[in-house]
Each structure stands twice: as structure tokens, then as C-alpha cells.
Amino acid sequence: MWWTYLLAMVLAGCTSAWQRHESRLTAAEASGRYAEALVEARWLVDNAFQHAPAAERSPAAEARRYLRLGETAGKTGDASAAVEALRQALTLDPHQAAAVRAQVDRLPLPAEQRDRFRQEFAWNSAALAPADNFFETAGHNPECWSYQVREVRLRHHRTVQTADGPQRQASYDARPWRFDAVSRRWQPEGMWVADVGTETEPVGGPEQPRYRAIVAADHEFFSDGGVPPCHRSGWRGPYDALGTIFVAERLP
Numbered sequence: 001m002w003w004t005y006l007l008a009m010v011l012a013g014c015t016s017a018w019q020r021h022e023s024r025l026t027a028a029e030a031s032g033r034y035a036e037a038l039v040e041a042r043w044l045v046d047n048a049f050q051h052a053p054a055a056e057r058s059p060a061a062e063a064r065r066y067l068r069l070g071e072t073a074g075k076t077g078d079a080s081a082a083v084e085a086l087r088q089a090l091t092l093d094p095h096q097a098a099a100v101r102a103q104v105d106r107l108p109l110p111a112e113q114r115d116r117f118r119q120e121f122a123w124n125s126a127a128l129a130p131a132d133n134f135f136e137t138a139g140h141n142p143e144c145w146s147y148q149v150r151e152v153r154l155r156h157h158r159t160v161q162t163a164d165g166p167q168r169q170a171s172y173d174a175r176p177w178r179f180d181a182v183s184r185r186w187q188p189e190g191m192w193v194a195d196v197g198t199e200t201e202p203v204g205g206p207e208q209p210r211y212r213a214i215v216a217a218d219h220e221f222f223s224d225g226g227v228p229p230c231h232r233s234g235w236r237g238p239y240d241a242l243g244t245i246f247v248a249e250r251l252p
Helices: 002-014 017-030 035-051 059-076 079-092 094-104 112-126 208-216 229-235
Strands: 149-162 165-181 185-188 193-202 220-223 246-248
Touching: 002 246, 017 035, 035 059, 079 094, 079 112, 094 112, 149 208, 149 246, 185 208, 193 208, 208 220, 208 246
Parallel strands: none
Antiparallel strands: 149 165, 149 220, 165 185, 165 193, 220 246
């Protein structure tokens, strides 16, 4: 039987890491082992740059991997991970709007939360590829939901030298505010918290959305969880590609 073992070794050597993980993902999906499938789907997303064949390195191919990751995450009950994957898929390939909407509709979410995500994807889809915007919003009043933001005041705004080179730093104090969709009123949700966080950006490096937004929000308001359609016109942004970071001079 030594030749059988030898043949198996030879075949394994001819199979790339990419092919092995793709096969494991397909097998796990087919047998309903979604926790295992999620691990494999994440591996394909995280390792495409190094291991994917040339045909799998386009934005469209990457978007399909994120769609598969979102589908698998939804089947494990991890709606948060699924939504994040769908955001990435729509950003990479706006023409996937129909597939994204279909997955949003299947997520294990309360109706109010699902409607909120549908609205978020509607804005992004309309902006990125209007002809492919399958999120129907026309003819409806802008939807409102409760959400929380932070009032910001910069504590320190400076440039420092780090081991990786010069870096801009913005540390800040913050106070939480919450909009209640039932009463349509804003209320503070606590006192000012000193030195609540620090955002950074390398000097001469790529712009960092959170750093840019926090600096812009000095003595203003900052949201990093998206804003409802009824208040969208009152917020500047988005500062990020996913459409979640906004700044406002005053609360809408």
C-alpha cells in the first residue's frame, strides 16, 4: 500500500494552498458546517494577495469573496460580520448591489435593524452605481432611527516622531448624545470624558478617515456608525469608503 500513500503525497504536493482552502470551504458549505466554512472564507479573503491565482485578483473577484464571506457569516448567525463583508463587497464592485440586497434580506435581524442596513446600502449603491441601485427608496419619506454620536473637543493636536516615522496625533475629549426616534429629540447620555481616544495619521502617508473626521469635528459632532436618512443632509461626509463616518457642526 506504500504506492497509495506516495500517490496521495504527490497529489497533495500538486495542489496549491489556495485550492486546498477553496475545497475545504466548498465541502464545509455543502455539509452545513458553517463555522468551519467561515474560517475558510476568511482565509481566502485575507490571503488572496499572496496565494490567489491571477484570475482571482481583480476587484470583482475580491467582491465575490466578500459576498461569500457575508453569506457564510450570516448562516453562522454573525450578522455584524456579514454586514461588514457586504459593505466591502459593494465598495469593491458596486454592480453587486442586487446580490448584496438579497443577502441583507436573509440576515437574522430584527425588521427595524434590517431596514436600517437597507437604507445604508441604498445610499452607497446610489452613489457608486445609480443604474444598479436595487435598494428601493424612492417615494418613501426619509427613515429615522435612534442613534448615538459624540460631541468632540480636541485635547492635543500634534506631530510626534515614532519608530515608523513622523505621525500626526489627535487626542480628544468627548460627550455622548443620543437621538430618540420616537420623541425626535436629542439628549446627552453622560458627562464629558477626558482624553477618551487618540486618532493618528502618518505624515506623508495615506489619509486616515477617523483622524480626518476627529480633527474636523473639533467643537462639533462625530458619528462613526452611520446616520439615518432623515438626518443625512445635516452631516458632512462620509469620510470613509464604507459610508459610516460623518461630522456635523450642530445636531440635526
